Amino acid sequence: MPAAKTPIRTPPMFNLAWPLLVELGLAIASSVIGTGLASRISDEAGGAFAIASQVSATLFILFRIIGAGVSVVVTQNLGGGQREAANRVACAVVGASTWLGAVTGLLALLGANGLLHLLNAPAEVLPLAAPLLQALAPAMLLDAWNASMASVMRAHLRTRDTLVVLVIMHVTHLALAIPMMHGWGPIPALGLPGYAYALAISRAIGLALHLLMWRVHLGIRVARDDWWRLPRRELGAVLHIGLPGAAENIAWRLAFMVSVATAAELGAKSLATQAYVLQLMGGVMMFSIATGLAVEIVVGYLIGAGRLREAHGVVRRSLARGLVVCILIAACAALLGRWLLGWFTQDQEIIAAGATLLWITVLLEPGRTFNLVVINALRAAGDARFPVMAGALSMLLVLAGGSWLLGVVLGWGLPGVWIAYAADEWIRGLIMWRRWQTHAWVPHARASRKRLRPVIVVEG
Numbered sequence: 001m002p003a004a005k006t007p008i009r010t011p012p013m014f015n016l017a018w019p020l021l022v023e024l025g026l027a028i029a030s031s032v033i034g035t036g037l038a039s040r041i042s043d044e045a046g047g048a049f050a051i052a053s054q055v056s057a058t059l060f061i062l063f064r065i066i067g068a069g070v071s072v073v074v075t076q077n078l079g080g081g082q083r084e085a086a087n088r089v090a091c092a093v094v095g096a097s098t099w100l101g102a103v104t105g106l107l108a109l110l111g112a113n114g115l116l117h118l119l120n121a122p123a124e125v126l127p128l129a130a131p132l133l134q135a136l137a138p139a140m141l142l143d144a145w146n147a148s149m150a151s152v153m154r155a156h157l158r159t160r161d162t163l164v165v166l167v168i169m170h171v172t173h174l175a176l177a178i179p180m181m182h183g184w185g186p187i188p189a190l191g192l193p194g195y196a197y198a199l200a201i202s203r204a205i206g207l208a209l210h211l212l213m214w215r216v217h218l219g220i221r222v223a224r225d226d227w228w229r230l231p232r233r234e235l236g237a238v239l240h241i242g243l244p245g246a247a248e249n250i251a252w253r254l255a256f257m258v259s260v261a262t263a264a265e266l267g268a269k270s271l272a273t274q275a276y277v278l279q280l281m282g283g284v285m286m287f288s289i290a291t292g293l294a295v296e297i298v299v300g301y302l303i304g305a306g307r308l309r310e311a312h313g314v315v316r317r318s319l320a321r322g323l324v325v326c327i328l329i330a331a332c333a334a335l336l337g338r339w340l341l342g343w344f345t346q347d348q349e350i351i352a353a354g355a356t357l358l359w360i361t362v363l364l365e366p367g368r369t370f371n372l373v374v375i376n377a378l379r380a381a382g383d384a385r386f387p388v389m390a391g392a393l394s395m396l397l398v399l400a401g402g403s404w405l406l407g408v409v410l411g412w413g414l415p416g417v418w419i420a421y422a423a424d425e426w427i428r429g430l431i432m433w434r435r436w437q438t439h440a441w442v443p444h445a446r447a448s449r450k451r452l453r454p455v456i457v458v459e460g
Contacts, residue, residue, distance in 0.1 A: 013318060016294035017287075019159040023166050024286045030170050032279070037181055038192060045192055048121075048128035052192075055115050056136055059104045061249050063144050066096050067151050069242025072300050072380050073234075074155035076448055079304025087218075090152045091226045092234035094145065098227055101144025105137035128192055135196030142203035149210035154297060156218055165209045173202035237451070241384045248375070248388040251395050255424075258400035259417050262407045269350055270414050276344040277357045284326070284333050284361065285368060291322045292372035299380035303445045311445070315377045315436060322369045330365040334358040357418050364422035370429025374436050382448030383441040390435070391428045399424035 031053070039046030070093045077086035107115070112133040113126070121129055146169075153162045176198035183189030190197065214220040263274040295318050302311040333340065337355040345351065375387045399420055406416025435441060 013291075013294050013298060013314070016154075016157065016159050016297055017290045019163040020154075020290040020293050021286055023163055024289055025283075026166055026170050028282050028286070030173070033174060034177070034195060037177060037195065041181070041191060044124050045128055047125045048132060048192060049195070051116065051121050051125060052129045052132045052136065055133055056108065056140065058253065059107060059140065060143070061246060061253065062100050062104050063097070063147050064246040064249050065242045066093050066100060066144075066238060067147050067242070068245030068379065068384075069238035069240065070148060071151045071155045071296060072241045072382075072384075073237045074152055075297055075300025075380065076304035076382075078155065079301035080306075080449070082304075086155075087220050088231070089234045089238065090214075090218075090220055091222060092229075092231045093148045093152070093238060094222055094226050095229045095231075096235055096238070097144040097148040098141075099230070101141035104144065105140045108133050108140060109137040132192040132196055135193040136199065139196060139200040139203050142200060142207055146203055146206045146210060149207075149214065152218070152220075153210070153213065154293070155300070157297070158213070158217055161213050161217060165206050165213070168209065169202045169206040172205055173198050176201055241379055241382070244384040244388045245379060248391060251388060251392050252399075255395040255400040259403035259407075259420065262403045262417055263414060265408055266413055269347070270353075272345065272347075273350045273353045273357070273414060274417070276341055276350070277354045277361070279344070280333055280337075280340055280358065281361060284330050284365060285372070287329060288322055288326050288365070288369040288372045291318055291369075292376040294318075295373050296376035296380045299377045303381050303448055306449055308442060308445055311377070311381065312436075312439075315374065319370070319373045319433075322373050323366050326365045326369045327362065330358075330362040334362050353414060356415055360415060360418040360422060364418065364425055367422060367425030367427075367429040370433050371425060374429070374432040377436060378432065378441055381441045381445040383435070383444040386435060386440075387428075387432060390431050394424050394427045394431075398427060 034053070035046060035049060038049035070089060073089050074086045077083070077089065112130045116126055116129050116133065146165075150162045150165070153159075177195050178184070179187045180190050180194030180198050181192070182194075211222060214222065260271075260274070263271045295315060298314055299311045302308070302314065334355070337358040338351050340358075341351045341354045371391075378384070378387055402420030402423060403417045406412045406420055407414065410416060412419070
């Protein structure tokens, strides 16, 4: 006998997207402030902070194995009225996060020097970066739990609550980081490790808040054995979505690192130009990222409820709006490019080169929006393997190979690298859009729905 159905009405897309947009903005601001605090110690400390952050961001991809899957599986269960099944999945990912977080933390703790050598950390930076990366290990375990719990909260449409937790974590972190890094009264100056210790304390507070909100708002109590247990059935559904999602992230990051190496090959000024423009692009693409995450949540609900035609319409409308907004934001960034780049440097050669890249970004961002919106929709529909299978070749040949060919071999420099970025995003974006438009995702959506409620007939 099927479980009782408790359908949940999906909210307007804007109500989901704006807290996600603020979250992304806070994350970017926190990173910039952290870089500033480190650079106040010394230029070497600033470099150590940057390279340690790059390593920790790469290790964080492991959390995507769980994070990319849990949101989809929980939303599908909730959309199909299966609240108890959604709660079981939520508790299952707590245990999985424990093991993933522990592995990631151990990699940082025991392999810090080796990981930094892989990135060719300069000799003057390595003695500062290694202790920082090791000190970040406890925060990585806490971040694994927080990331999974936040994904479950968003899947339950509690995006404002997750924003509150994030604000408290960031404010606490910065309030503690300043005195712990630079010293204040009886608190000694701990340097870069002080940043990591403050991060761990703020993440512990975030974990406590997430547990409280799970209990109060979601009615979920995490049992003692949930912290280490790995239930096969629930995690199997999560990994079915999460593993391809993580593989796609890993493939893109590896290809992107080739483009970074290409910029380094072009010289220090090119590397600096790329770094500054990428910082600005982070702000440009925030709206598209937030839209993609909101689409994933809503489409997951609709697939779980069997409302496939409605899901198709949501993606079309969201993509159209996302394209208009991203073009406007990218155009504004390009028009203000010289002024914005002046925040980072006074070198006119770098500013001129960066301004050119920002105009190419106006062409790049619509292609990226196709990917951010449609790939999340495909994942929410259960069609998780296609994006990585179809996109890996473009990432390898166009993003990685194209960056090297256009930037170095043909001598186009950074504009060649940016053209390769744009070509890769557009090629993959149009492939994903064709997949969605031709309804090739529908069999996967039906299969996902049948796994939830085998007795229900799904509309086509």
